[in-house]
Amino acid sequence: MTPLTADIRPEFAEIFMDLAKNLAKRSHCIKAQVGAVLTKDTRIISIGYNGPPAGTHNCDEEFPEVGCPRDAKGSCSLALHAEQNAILFAVKNGSNIEGSTLYVTLAPCIACARVIYTMKIKRVIFLHSYAAYKGIAVEEGVEFLKRFGVEVEQYAPAEGS
Ligand SMILES: [Zn+2]
Ligand SMILES: [Zn+2]
Numbered sequence: 001m002t003p004l005t006a007d008i009r010p011e012f013a014e015i016f017m018d019l020a021k022n023l024a025k026r027s028h029c030i031k032a033q034v035g036a037v038l039t040k041d042t043r044i045i046s047i048g049y050n051g052p053p054a055g056t057h058n059c060d061e062e063f064p065e066v067g068c069p070r071d072a073k074g075s076c077s078l079a080l081h082a083e084q085n086a087i088l089f090a091v092k093n094g095s096n097i098e099g100s101t102l103y104v105t106l107a108p109c110i111a112c113a114r115v116i117y118t119m120k121i122k123r124v125i126f127l128h129s130y131a132a133y134k135g136i137a138v139e140e141g142v143e144f145l146k147r148f149g150v151e152v153e154q155y156a157p158a159e160g161s
Contacts, residue, residue, distance in 0.1 A: 013125065016044070017125070020036055020037045020082075020103045021035060023047055026049050027051050027082075028060045028061065030063070030064075030067045031059070031076045033050065034105050034106045035049045036049070036082035036086040036104040036105070037102070037103040037104075038087065038090055038101075038103075039103065040097075040100045046090035046095065047086055048087070050080065050081050051079050052076075052079050052080070059079070081108075081111070083116060084112060086102070097120075098120040098121075100123075102116060103126075103155070104127070105128060106126065106133060107128065107131070107154075108130065108142070110141045113142070116150065117145060122151060123152070124145060124150060129154070130142070
């Protein structure tokens, strides 16, 4: 029997991003499905996915034909973003998120970037480009975070996984 060698054990980054990807599947939003995991060292502080505040709407059930109402930028007007849900849950429960690392399946929008910076999250690892998803030229959330000293990188799976 082959021993479980170190190089086939998943990295924590991979575990957290896989969880974020799975959480995204729980979103009811028709427009986009995004998952987020807030971590410190090798532990999880909070999780979130995008959707309207609990107890209000479910986009897919309420607007299955036309989709949820859009805001001026064409985004879902009802949903809290995955990052916001993860951060709000942590704050509601009194968790200290300063210095934490956020894994998210879509790069933060500019509104989330402002919140991430304000909460002193030190690092953001994202899977997909928000600019590519939106068809805009600038990765504005990422640019904002980098400019003000938050480490941001696009997720790249470890070799062999
Ligand atoms: Zn929606
Ligand atoms: Zn956002």
